[in-house]
Every structure is written in C-alpha cells, then in structure tokens.
Amino acid sequence: MPKLRVATVWFSGCSGCHMSFLDLDERLLEFAERAELAFSPIADVKEFPEDVDVVLIEGAVGNTEHLRELLEIRKKAKILVALGDCAVTGNVPSMRNPLPREEVLRAVYAKDDPPGLEEGEVPKLLPQALPLHAVVRVDFFLPGCPPPADRIWKFLRPLLFGEQPQLSGPDLKFG
Amino acid sequence: MRQLRIPVTRIEGHGLITVHLGEDGRVREARFHVTEVRGFERFCLGRTLWEMPALTARICGICPVSHLLCSAKACDAILAVRIPRPAEKLRRLMNLGQIVQSHALSFFHLSSPDLLLGWDADPKVRNVFGVVAFDRKLALDGIRLRAFGQEIIEILGGKRIHPAWAVPGGVNNPLSEEGRDRIAAKLPEALRIAQDALSFYEEHMASWAEEIEHFGKFPSLFMSLVGPDGSWEHYGGRIRFVDAKRRIVADGLDPSRYQEYIGEAVETWSYLKFPYYKPLGYPEGMYRVGPLARLNCCERFGTKLADEALLRFRAVAEGKAVTASFHYHYARLIEILGALEKIQELLSDPEILSRRVRAEAGINELEGVGVHEAPRGTLFHHYWVDETGVIQRVNLIVSTGHNNLAMNRTVAQIAEHWLNGREITEGLLNRLEGGIRAYDPCLSCSVHAVGEMPLKVVLYGPDGEVIAERTRGI
Numbered sequence: 001m002p003k004l005r006v007a008t009v010w011f012s013g014c015s016g017c018h019m020s021f022l023d024l025d026e027r028l029l030e031f032a033e034r035a036e037l038a039f040s041p042i043a044d045v046k047e048f049p050e051d052v053d054v055v056l057i058e059g060a061v062g063n064t065e066h067l068r069e070l071l072e073i074r075k076k077a078k079i080l081v082a083l084g085d086c087a088v089t090g091n092v093p094s095m096r097n098p099l100p101r102e103e104v105l106r107a108v109y110a111k112d113d114p115p116g117l118e119e120g121e122v123p124k125l126l127p128q129a130l131p132l133h134a135v136v137r138v139d140f141f142l143p144g145c146p147p148p149a150d151r152i153w154k155f156l157r158p159l160l161f162g163e164q165p166q167l168s169g170p171d172l173k174f175g
Numbered sequence: 176m177r178q179l180r181i182p183v184t185r186i187e188g189h190g191l192i193t194v195h196l197g198e199d200g201r202v203r204e205a206r207f208h209v210t211e212v213r214g215f216e217r218f219c220l221g222r223t224l225w226e227m228p229a230l231t232a233r234i235c236g237i238c239p240v241s242h243l244l245c246s247a248k249a250c251d252a253i254l255a256v257r258i259p260r261p262a263e264k265l266r267r268l269m270n271l272g273q274i275v276q277s278h279a280l281s282f283f284h285l286s287s288p289d290l291l292l293g294w295d296a297d298p299k300v301r302n303v304f305g306v307v308a309f310d311r312k313l314a315l316d317g318i319r320l321r322a323f324g325q326e327i328i329e330i331l332g333g334k335r336i337h338p339a340w341a342v343p344g345g346v347n348n349p350l351s352e353e354g355r356d357r358i359a360a361k362l363p364e365a366l367r368i369a370q371d372a373l374s375f376y377e378e379h380m381a382s383w384a385e386e387i388e389h390f391g392k393f394p395s396l397f398m399s400l401v402g403p404d405g406s407w408e409h410y411g412g413r414i415r416f417v418d419a420k421r422r423i424v425a426d427g428l429d430p431s432r433y434q435e436y437i438g439e440a441v442e443t444w445s446y447l448k449f450p451y452y453k454p455l456g457y458p459e460g461m462y463r464v465g466p467l468a469r470l471n472c473c474e475r476f477g478t479k480l481a482d483e484a485l486l487r488f489r490a491v492a493e494g495k496a497v498t499a500s501f502h503y504h505y506a507r508l509i510e511i512l513g514a515l516e517k518i519q520e521l522l523s524d525p526e527i528l529s530r531r532v533r534a535e536a537g538i539n540e541l542e543g544v545g546v547h548e549a550p551r552g553t554l555f556h557h558y559w560v561d562e563t564g565v566i567q568r569v570n571l572i573v574s575t576g577h578n579n580l581a582m583n584r585t586v587a588q589i590a591e592h593w594l595n596g597r598e599i600t601e602g603l604l605n606r607l608e609g610g611i612r613a614y615d616p617c618l619s620c621s622v623h624a625v626g627e628m629p630l631k632v633v634l635y636g637p638d639g640e641v642i643a644e645r646t647r648g649i
C-alpha cells in the first residue's frame with residue numbers, strides 16, 4: 001500500500017492544534033511508517049501539492065490569503081478535515097466578528113492606517129473570521145481546543161489502514 | 176528591481192521574507208514580514224478579569240503556559256495580593272516544564288533537520304520525519320524530551336495545551352504526591368537526553384562556523400529578567416540590559432514600568448511591531464531577548480551542570496556577550512539542562528505538595544502588569560479594569576516581538592553573505608529561514624500588542640528609494 005499523503009495547514013489559530021498533533025509523541029514514528037507529510041508548517045515544501053489524500057486544517061479563515069488557499073486546497077485534497085474548534089466554529093478568532101475590521105486593526109496598532117486594512121505586503125483581514133465549512137465542503141470535523149492527541153490518533157489511525165474513522169460521544173466535545 | 180518572496184516554514188507562525196535587490200544585483204534590503212493578526216487587544220475588552228488567563232492562553236498553542244502565567248500575574252497585581260509561596264513554586268514548576276518542551280520543539284523538531292541533514296538537503300526530507308529516517312535515536316530523544324515537559328504541564332493542569340490552571344491569586348489545583356513521583360521517575364531520562372544534545376552541539380559547532388559567523392552576528396543590547404543576586408530568572412526578578420561587551424547598561428528596572436524604557440514602532444509591511452530600548456531610540460535601540468539574552472544577562476545559572484556549561488558558553492566570546500544569534504541554539508540547550516535541574520530542586524521541596532495554593536481577593540487596583548520569561552523571552556501583559564473587574568484596555572508585548580529588529584538585521588546579513596550574483600540556491604533560501612529559525616520566533620504570539628507607541632511609516636518609490644517618511648511620537 002502506498003503511503004498516505006497527509007498535509008497540515010495553519011490558518012487563523014494559535015498552533016495549539018498542531019502542537020496536539022505533535023503530542024502523538026512516539027506514535028509519530030508509527031505515523032511516519034504509513035504516511036508522509038506532503039505539506040505542513042513543520043516541513044519545508046512551499047507549494048501545496050496536487051495529490052494529497054488527507055489535509056488537516058487548523059484555524060479559522062481570517063484573511064484573503066487563507067480564503068484563496070482554502071479554495072485551492074479543496075480542489076487538491078481528497079479528504080478535508082477541520083482540526084479543532086477554530087476551524088470547526090470560528091472559536092477564538094471569531095470573537096472579533098461583532099466588531100468592524102477597521103476598529104480591530106486600529107485598536108491593535110493604535111494608528112489610522114494599520115497593516116491589513118488594504119491588500120498590501122500583508123494580506124487583508126476579512127470582515128469576519130469564518131469556520132471552514134462557511135467556505136468549502138468539509139469532510140470531517142474534529143472538535144476540541146485543541147483536540148487531544150488521543151482523539152487525533154483515533155481519527156488518523158484508521159485512515160492509515162484505509163479504513164473510515166468512527167468518532168462519537170466524548171470524541172466530539174468542544175473546548 | 177527584483178524581489179524574492181519566501182514563505183517561512185518550520186517556525187511557529189506565519190512569516191514571509193522579502194529581499195530587495197538593486198540594479199547591480201546586490202542586496203538592497205531584506206525584510207521579515209509577519210502576515211497574521213487576530214486582534215486580542217480589542218476583543219478582550221469588556222470581558223472579565225477572571226477569564227483573561229484562559230482566554231489569552233489561546234494566543235499561542237506552543238507556549239500557552241507563558242500567557243496563562245503572565246496573565247495570572249497581571250491579575251494578581253489587580254487583586255493586589257501576594258500569592259501563597261507553594262502556588263508560586265507550582266507556577267515555576269509549570270513554567271520550567273514549558274521551557275523544556277518549547278526548547279525541545281525548537282531544537283529537535285524544527286531546527287535539527289538543518290543541523291543534521293545540512294542546509295542544502297532536499298526540502299522533501301528536511302523535516303522531523305526526515306530526522307526520524309536519518310537518526311532515529313536523536314528523533315526519539317527529541318520526542319521524549321518534549322513529551323516530558325508536556326507531561327509536567329498535564330500533571331499540574333490536567334491538559335497538555337491550554338490548561339485553565341493558573342488563576343488570579345494562585346493556581347486552582349495542588350500537586351499530588353503521585354503526580355510528583357511520576358515527574359521524578361522520568362527526570363533521569365530527560366537529563367540524559369539534555370546532556371547528549373548539548374554534547375552533540377558542542378562537538379559539531381566547528382562545522383557550522385560559517386553560519387555562526389553570518390546568522391545574525393552583530394553587537395546589540397540584550398534584555399532579560401535576573402534574580403536579586405543577578406542569577407538566571409524566569410518567573411520573578413527585575414529587568415537588566417547588557418551590551419555586546421556584557422557591560423550592564425541598566426539594572427534593577429521595575430518590570431511594571433516597562434513603558435518608560437521600551438518603545439514600540441510600527442511598519443506597514445509587518446503585523447509584528449518593533450520594540451526598542453527608548454534611551455537609544457528607534458532603530459538604534461535594538462535589543463535581543465530569549466535564551467541568548469538570558470545567558471548573556473545573568474551572572475550564573477544557579478545549578479551545577481548548567482553553570483559548567485555556562486562557562487563553556489562564555490568562552491565562545493571570551494567572556495563578552497555571545498552576539499551570534501546562531502548560538503540561540505546553544506543557549507537553549509543549556510537552559511533545558513538548567514531547567515531540568517531546577518525541576519529536580521522543586522520536586523524535592525516538601526512545600527511543593529502544599530494545598531495552600533490560592534489567595535482570594537476582589538478588585539483592589541485598576542491596573543496591573545504581569546511580566547515573566549517565556550521560552551522566547553520577556554513577556555508583558557498589562558491590563559486596565561473598571562471597579563467590577565471588566566477589562567477596559569489591554570497591552571501585550573510578546574517575546575518574539577522584542578527580537579523583530581534583530582531578526583530583520585539577521586535576514587539582511589545572511590542575504591548579503593550567501594546571495595551571489597543572481598542565482599538563488601536552495602541553500603540560500605534555507606539559510607535565510609534558518610537564521611530566523613535560530614530565534615525560534617513564535618509568530619502565533621507575535622500578532623498583538625497596542626498602546627501609545629511612536630509610529631514610523633516609510634514610503635518607498637519604485638526603485639526602493641524613500642520618498643516620504645512620517646514619524647509620530649507618543
């Protein structure tokens with residue numbers, strides 16, 4: 001069986017979901033036997049590749065770059081997974097949603113023309129931080145802030161063996 | 176003018192480097208951009224003080240404990256309490272666990288691919304799984320050392336990432352005897368791994384001579400907390416600045432009055448602000464924080480093995496400050512060792528099992544500052560509340576931010592040295608990133624902070640010349 005091509009992506013999140021993936025600890029070695037990391041912030045490939053089997057996405061869609069990338073990733077990945085509460089519901093980054101974008105940026109940078117107001121050297125902030133399913137079809141939702149490593153493993157391991165993951169009850173808890 | 180755009184990976188966050196070339200093909204300018212912002216300073220307003228530790232922990236999943244503890248300290252100041260001694264010891268224990276896990280992540284998971292596989296290795300294998308294939312023992316050591324730090328956090332806080340454990344006035348759970356014994360049982364292996372990693376670094380140092388020379392080697396100030404006797408500190412103490420010769424520039428500064436000596440500039444091309452030492456102005460007041468700064472600032476570590484290593488570290492610069500940012504890696508490994516020794520000390524202190532872990536109080540001050548040393552450097556949380564404890568204003572200066580000026584300088588230095596003519600090699604690209612990676616920037620943390628800061632906006636023409644410049648002071 002060829003190795004499963006797995007990608008991980010980081011949008012507007014705190015990286016805690018990625019850290020929880022690394023909390024697989026020794027299970028990472030087992031992961032490496034059956035899967036390869038095709039794209040990830042912890043690896044060096046810069047372009048999202050064409051033939052990805054599973055992509056785990058952390059974070060909400062917060063700016064124009066995330067939006068563009070998400071649409072592209074959806075075309076290239078067979079299974080798209082919302083990893084963690086920010087990706088599933090918007091969670092912490094969406095706490096800014098009731099406020100106008102301009103007000104948030106001006107408050108953070110205490111200036112009239114802060115970065116992110118317009119498309120420039122840094123991407124423009126979207127009016128609201130969105131959960132992934134507001135933009136594209138999501139195949140699996142893996143809640144938690146972050147989802148504990150055991151839950152991530154319970155989800156990933158069957159995929160490594162070509163099986164369908166089954167999550168239920170306490171595995172679907174937020175927070 | 177030609178511009179390269181390089182997305183930076185294997186750092187904790189979203190970053191971009193741009194290198195601006197002149198007509199002659201030489202480096203005109205190099206910049207490190209941070210491209211993500213979430214807006215904590217604004218959306219925390221109107222929430223209660225009691226929510227702040229757990230909420231601000233979500234700034235960063237790599238060092239959530241830093242924000243948790245720093246926030247709790249700012250809240251302590253607003254309650255105007257001195258937390259029970261055992262609570263302080265427990266907070267220290269958790270912070271040391273976090274230093275171990277975060278430094279292990281930086282060295283083994285993120286940077287060892289460069290150090291082991293080389294700067295010119297195939298990008299497809301240049302990651303932690305490439306290290307697994309190349310040197311399984313080292314990879315496994317890294318995984319286990321990081322896991323050790325994470326387990327301390329889990330045993331204390333019930334969760335590895337985002338435990339809601341530190342609270343205004345102390346912590347909400349003591350340490351059980353069983354928990355203490357579990358940590359103690361794993362300590363010998365962690366100490367063995369830390370010593371092996373340090374020997375690995377010291378043995379290979381000579382082969383990285385060129386990188387050591389050009390990955391951000393320049394004079395600058397260094398800032399960190401130090402203890403009352405000038406020893407290494409991570410939780411309390413006062414602020415010290417030293418210069419490149421390791422002469423003390425300022426000492427015993429009150430951390431809660433940081434605004435008197437730290438200014439912050441903003442540039443339109445990065446979401447990350449640029450702090451500087453006010454007496455020297457912007458950008459001359461560049462300083463570095465984090466492991467390298469802490470070792471340069473302190474007189475001694477205060478534990479046996481780390482102090483022996485510190486002597487060897489000092490010898491690298493003949494007793495002056497170590498100004499090569501590459502040696503952040505070196506400093507990090509020494510700190511892991513020392514943190515483990517301090518964990519050992521705390522575990523043998525009977526008070527660590529005390530159940531007196533929280534002081535109860537209401538709102539007694541309308542403003543409070545929390546400061547401590549996060550793995551990446553000094554972290555500041557500053558809150559203003561109303562009489563009922565509702566947040567009115569928030570200012571955060573995150574560890575990585577302090578290094579912003581130095582990181583930009585580093586990028587330029589590397590580009591100047593390795594960019595020859597117009598050929599852009601994989602080795603150059605990776606060295607640019609490697610230079611940034613040495614600082615272990617946590618970009619997740621980096622995208623906040625506010626306050627009345629001086630602003631500098633520079634407008635560049637098509638050829639990169641400055642056509643307008645506007646500065647707004649405080």
Ligand code: SF4
Nearest residue numbers: 013014016084085086
């Ligand atoms: S779900 Fe929680 S852990 Fe994951 S990115 Fe969001 S805030 Fe961080």
